[in-house]
Amino acid sequence: MALLGNSIATGCGLYVLISLLAPISGAHFNPVVSTMFWRAGALNTPTLFGYIAAQISGAIAGVWLTHLMFALPIIQASSKPRHGLGIWVSELVATLVLLSVIHLGVKYTNEKVTMLVALTVTAGYWFTSSTFFANPAVTLARSLTNTFVGIAPADVLGFVTAQLLALVVFCVYLKVFKSQK
Numbered sequence: 001m002a003l004l005g006n007s008i009a010t011g012c013g014l015y016v017l018i019s020l021l022a023p024i025s026g027a028h029f030n031p032v033v034s035t036m037f038w039r040a041g042a043l044n045t046p047t048l049f050g051y052i053a054a055q056i057s058g059a060i061a062g063v064w065l066t067h068l069m070f071a072l073p074i075i076q077a078s079s080k081p082r083h084g085l086g087i088w089v090s091e092l093v094a095t096l097v098l099l100s101v102i103h104l105g106v107k108y109t110n111e112k113v114t115m116l117v118a119l120t121v122t123a124g125y126w127f128t129s130s131t132f133f134a135n136p137a138v139t140l141a142r143s144l145t146n147t148f149v150g151i152a153p154a155d156v157l158g159f160v161t162a163q164l165l166a167l168v169v170f171c172v173y174l175k176v177f178k179s180q181k
Helices: 002-025 031-039 045-069 085-108 110-127 136-142 153-179
Strands: none
Touching: 002 110, 031 045, 031 085, 031 136, 031 153, 045 136, 085 110, 085 153, 136 153
């Protein structure tokens, strides 16, 4: 039940946030997504670094605000282990799927990108063993909550490594694919 509730709440929240913030900032919530746009020339380097700083600080502030709203200790560290080859491969696949959906959505059906991302993340909770973090800022922030969504701080590196590897694979694929045209 918790997974169902969490996936629906995340997907719905993402839909609202992307719908409202895309016209203002491009709805950049994710360092790997922002880096993909930077590699494509859609963001300059100072903007990329500004977005990444905002993404990390915003994710951490969001966790702390959630703790405050639910009367939990604001400062926490997760004790939930999430590690192993299966989890890391799952996170690599999750990040590849997210990058692909955004890239193809922008290219072929830009008006539906918001819905595509929200539905992909909602479904991703169910089709990945990692529950589709696919975001280094969120991964780091989730290490700061000892709730059911947390990740032990020692396991953050494995997740972020998988996410960054997915970004590299995706960017290399795009470069090779474009050079063959």
